[in-house]
Amino acid sequence: MKIKTTMTILVLALLAVATPLSAQDFSNMDASPMDAASFPSSYRVSDKLIKIVYSRPQLKGRDLASLAPAGKVWRTGANEAAELTLYVDMKVGGKTVKAGTYSFFTIPGEKEWTAIISKDVNVWGAYSYNEANDVARVSVPVSTGDSLEAFSIAFTESDNGVDMNLGWGTVRVKVPFTK
Template sequence: MKKVMNLSKLACLAILLVSFSMNAQDFKDLDKSPMDAAAFPSSHRVSEKTVKVIYSRPQLKGRTVQSLAPNGEVWRTGANEATEITFYKDVTVGDKKVKAGTYSLFTIPGEKSWTIIINSDVDVWGAYSYNKGNDVARVEVPVSEGKKSLEAFSIAFDDEGSMHLAWGTLRVAVPMK
């Protein structure tokens, strides 16, 4: 009888330990600025990409674009880690040639134009350690206004390969070939 009692106590203890360790595998909630990716060509059926951008998508939540990405200041072009851009072959961004590789994508917002910055620093958080000396290319592009307001910062590519940044009604097109 004592053996049966000891075995049942042992079984209860084992179940308790297993259920306790299963709770240790908690998964955190969705990030407030979730990570996303955009690529060209954008079709999922095309495996040979020219460019891929990995970025986090901040949301306006009643704030203005300018309050989150102030004019004249280097911005990480998203949230959290600096946006990462990978070119799988040599490209031209605006009128600047950029060799294949992985870079950080920074921007300097402005009222009428934005400066697009391709920088050789990678794996950096935000723009706090941005180093202008590591810029590979800087291109100035005009700002336009869209009809539809986007709550979340978004990056997309058109059929020609130009990269489009959009947030609120702000639109910026970055020519790429």
């Protein structure tokens, strides 16, 4: 009986010590979940030209101008700066950008936005943005469409390459990438 009691105490002590070691703390769901868009968009096509990974903030009754202020560099999404990968050399605003991974920033405006490809990577927000590290910049016109609650990016094929379409609220911006 004494051995059985001792074994029970030993097993319970081991469980008490081991349980905290195996417990996991998971954070709550991010309010601006990460997403990715690529071209071609079909999962069946592995030979991609371009991909962007970004977080999708929601309007939640707020004004777009307060979330992405005009004239200020924006991370183009939420959380980390959007991460753009080109799998082939492409032109943006007449400048050739070599295949590779970059950060993608924008500067919103009422009639046009400036799209920026930066060699800085793994950056949070736009707090450490440095214009000296820009690889390419292009100004693109703003158009309007149906309202989107969540910031979204999608690619469409164009005559000379692919267009990156940004949409949030009723604002639409198309950034052309050519081969």
